[in-house]
Amino acid sequence: MQLRPEQLESHLEKTLAPVYLLSGEEPLQLMEAADAVRAAARSKGVEDREVFNVDKGFDWEQLSVAAESLSLFARQRLLELRLPTGKPGPQGSKVLQAYARRPAEDTVLLIEAGRLDANDRKTAWCKALESVGVLVQVWPLDLPGTQAWMQRRMRRHGLQPTAEAVRLLAERVEGNLLAAAQEIDKLVLLSGPGPVDADGVLSAVADSARFGVFDLVDAALAGETARAVRVLQGLRDEGVEDVLVLWALAREIRALHRMAEQVEAGKSVQQVLAGVRPQRRQPVVRQALRRQGAHGLGRLLSGCARVDRAIKGRHPGNPWDELLDLTLNLAGAHVVPDLSPPTGTP
Template identity: 40%
Template sequence: MSELRPDRLAAQLAAEPLRPAYLVAGPEALVVLEAADAIRAAAREQGIGDREVFDIEGRDPDWDSLSAAFNAPGLFATRRVVEVRMPTGKPGKEGAEVFTEFAANPPPDVVLLVTCADWSRQHGGKWSEALGRIGHQVIAWPIKPHELPDWIERRLRARGLRADRDAVQALAERVEGNLLAAAQEIDKLALLADGNTIDLARMQALVSDSARYDVFRLVDAAMNGEGAQVSRMLHGLRSEGEAVPALLGMVCMELQRAAALSRVQARGGNLNAEFKAQRIWDSKQAAYTRALQRHDAARWERFAAEAGRVDRIAKGRPRWGQDPMDAWIALERVLLAVANPKAMRLLG
């Protein structure tokens, strides 16, 4: 079995032709996304332009279509990428057989890319070992707190930045283990840094305190079902002097996106096409998919309406007969309900 560390993947891809199969899995969503992007980029560089995507979710995944795709010739290219998105990391008996059969006799024109959000030592089995024998397993194990400063330092170097250890530690403490937040801050540093080594004072000046509690992470927490994190972030934003109306634009947009996705899902439409239409990045699609499983279309419509109510409260214009509730409390109740169906009772 060939398990490859994510930070070694780029060098491996540059050193050899693409292998028949890649399994990219793990709870660190940013690392999984970037590893999969690197494989897709390598495929394009090697002239592989055809790509098919299969989402394996729900109770009745269509393994027959995937198996047929392995044996169907590509339309526009001699080779193609067949991408299987399997958030749970568990293909079941039928799916395991499909992957094992693929590995036993990989089609010469297919590069298989399997991505999983959930992964542990117990997830692996004969099917993943079989894929590993003909390709690579790239596992994004959780970054431990003591490992985060080194991860940040490597990423800074990759962006052409230098920072002393105190500055790196300050950034690690600020992002609280969230790799996506760390990556966003480092990208911002690349734009703002002056080429000199960043010391502690400069890091504190360049990275705003709101990095911990920005509205993007607030919405992500709600979509990911992290109710405690939602409350924590809202309290942090409030203590930093943010205003509810400043947050609502993004909150309303994301809830309206989810409502649109839920309508498509309810009528059995193409969710992948709607993700593209709504311009939802690949890195966020798994969170949306999980959120859609928690609530039906009617609830998402209500969430969007409740966000409008929060806006009226924040502007001092509650509807006739409604209590003029604190806008922060009203917003927290909506997002907690998004995160956890049990919190629906908070909406009355």
């Protein structure tokens, strides 16, 4: 039987198979899948655990002997076989096929393998193990997959994230699930269980910083050029990620663009500003709308796309220089000072 990683937990709540074969290249999901099998085994009375690491000189008879022997201290056992290459070789293949034909009584065999491709799945040993147990293959996640994974994990931790909050976190970690898990743990620690929106994510990220991305946005909206430059430099010095700064600016510019289009369509500025929260931000938003029309804000959105390409290495510009350009244009300035370190700075 084959299961997806997200199906393993519900499976283990119902039963415990004699064999689990875990394979893939995504370390966190593999580690947590193995931990889930171990935890399920312990909950069902498995106390004895023996680990085998398959290296160049590994003697496969060790596994055969362990499978045939009974534990002196515990009736139920967990045998762990770590197979990093995913290829047991001729002798290993024979031993694993023999085990699959007659799994050891009161024993769970957990195999942690490397990547298994389509040809590996067709081998006799792999098919034999899958016929009596469970195969879980873990693949690196794309952005939508990362977002789905993060949403499930956040909900398990008691968080109720908005789609925007999930997108922001997913873009920050770029498929690194270890980093994603750390960010989620940080959110739980700082804010506790409950609703989480993009503002909450940004606040948590900037919690230890002297400057925050909201300070940058408000300074730019108010046309406070010098302060906006100082805050941007502070964010850079304090190690705030460029993708977070872009997220905050781009989100504000998109909102301004929608409001400017509404004004040009005939709505009064006061009507448009009525939806701005908190209300104390309405004056700076009004200033920004007065400076930038829908056309100008459309150009700023194109600037956001350019910064995004620079961050991803698809544009030759320096991301922080591009962010400075974007900030100054949002603030209504025309001169772009250089934020690059002085010559000779390491």
